[in-house]
Amino acid sequence: xxxxxxxxxxxxxxxxxxxIQSALxxxxxxxxxxxxDIEQAELQQKVTQVCPDRAVxxxxxxxxxxxxxxxxxxxxxxxxxxxxxxxxxxxxxxDFSFHEHNGDNTxxxxxxxxDDDLKKLLKTMMIFMYDNLVNDGYSDSxxxxxxxxxxxxxxxxxxxxxxxxxxxxACDGKAPDRQGGERKSDLDHYLPKSKYPLLALHPxxxxxxxxxxxxxxxxxxxPIEHDNMELLTNSFLPYGLIAAIDLINVxxxxxxxxxxxxxxxxxxxxxxxxxxxxxxxxxxxERWSGRIDEVKKEFVELLCEVSHGFQHLKQHEAINSEEYxxxxxxxxxxxxDFGSRPNRVIYQSFIRFSLVDNIEFSELDAMLNx
Numbered sequence: 331x332x333x334x335x336x337x338x339x340x341x342x343x344x345x346x347x348x349x350i351q352s353a354l355x356x357x358x359x360x361x362x363x364x365x366x367d368i369e370q371a372e373l374q375q376k377v378t379q380v381c382p383d384r385a386v387x388x389x390x391x392x393x394x395x396x397x398x399x400x401x402x403x404x405x406x407x408x409x410x411x412x413x414x415x416x417x418x419x420x421x422x423x424x425d426f427s428f429h430e431h432n433g434d435n436t437x438x439x440x441x442x443x444x445d446d447d448l449k450k451l452l453k454t455m456m457i458f459m460y461d462n463l464v465n466d467g468y469s470d471s472x473x474x475x476x477x478x479x480x481x482x483x484x485x486x487x488x489x490x491x492x493x494x495x496x497x498x499x500a501c502d503g504k505a506p507d508r509q510g511g512e513r514k515s516d517l518d519h520y521l522p523k524s525k526y527p528l529l530a531l532h533p534x535x536x537x538x539x540x541x542x543x544x545x546x547x548x549x550x551x552x553p554i555e556h557d558n559m560e561l562l563t564n565s566f567l568p569y570g571l572i573a574a575i576d577l578i579n580v581x582x583x584x585x586x587x588x589x590x591x592x593x594x595x596x597x598x599x600x601x602x603x604x605x606x607x608x609x610x611x612x613x614x615x616e617r618w619s620g621r622i623d624e625v626k627k628e629f630v631e632l633l634c635e636v637s638h639g640f641q642h643l644k645q646h647e648a649i650n651s652e653e654y655x656x657x658x659x660x661x662x663x664x665x666x667d668f669g670s671r672p673n674r675v676i677y678q679s680f681i682r683f684s685l686v687d688n689i690e691f692s693e694l695d696a697m698l699n700x
Contacts, residue, residue, distance in 0.1 A: 365377070456527040494669065516541050548611050582622065
């Protein structure tokens with residue numbers, strides 16, 4: 331992720347969401363699971379006996395329960411393939427712990443190693459788990475705290491943890507607007523749920539980002555895939571120890587036709603692949619190049635305000651406009667507060683470019699002397 335974002339894992343409601351998923355997998359993998367025969371007597375009692383989480387058991391036992399209809403074929407598969415139980419349980423524990431392996435270039439996801447039929451069943455079930463959060467939310471009884479839990483609640487908890495970030499964490503653009511007190515962010519699956527369905531409702535795989543990033547740019551791109559290898563170290567994972575903002579050079583340049591554009595490189599060669607991934611999945615160079623004129627306009631407006639003061643100062647002191655402009659630009663470069671306002675990364679890049687590009691510097695200098 332471009333910007334540093336802080337985890338919501340310590341929140342009690344988020345922890346409950348994790349326990350619900352773990353309880354379902356434990357229930358599915360239990361050899362005494364009764365759902366292979368839903369017509370048997372005392373089915374509900376047997377579900378409650380096998381599933382120690384009473385609230386989850388009640389969810390499964392609910393009349394016309396959608397989750398029970400999705401669990402049942404998985405249980406039937408495991409009855410026919412009993413050796414797959416331990417494999418599924420181990421796969422879930424492994425894949426669901428990915429956030430504990432940040433920076434580990436040996437960690438591998440195991441979901442792809444499961445049988446195709448089992449993968450299809452699990453994918454349907456786990457994506458429903460996420461869709462349930464979006465559509466209906468998790469009931470107050472299931473959450474065990476007297477209040478239902480929805481997608482909006484997740485985003486609100488996330489915002490409380492990341493209150494100093496006022497931009498899209500992926501592209502540094504304008505944060506989505508609020509409506510009815512709720513910011514209308516998209517909830518991105520950083521690792522796409524189509525490929526990693528066991529992480530469809532994992533808190534470390536969900537990041538509120540702008541609609542442009544999620545629906546039009548990133549979509550189903552896999553940020554950790556590079557040269558047919560899927561390694562966590564191939565990307566700047568959200569909630570990780572490091573964020574791209576501290577490890578990239580963002581340079582403004584000018585092409586042969588005179589147009590400015592942005593180039594992103596790694597400060598350290600060790601991060602070349604994650605930087606390539608970041609730029610690829612969010613198309614940052616292209617999108618940021620398209621924002622340069624907007625950023626320049628913002629600075630020009632500031633310069634026009636400053637020019638009046640400069641003209642007044644020049645009447646009383648012997649002051650050179652080029653030296654004044656250089657001092658102003660150098661001061662701004664050191665005071666840019668990333669994440670406080672949209673496009674500060676491009677803004678700083680443009681200011682640095684103006685200090686070394688004679689054409690740009692001269693154009694700005696002329697604005698100080700209208």
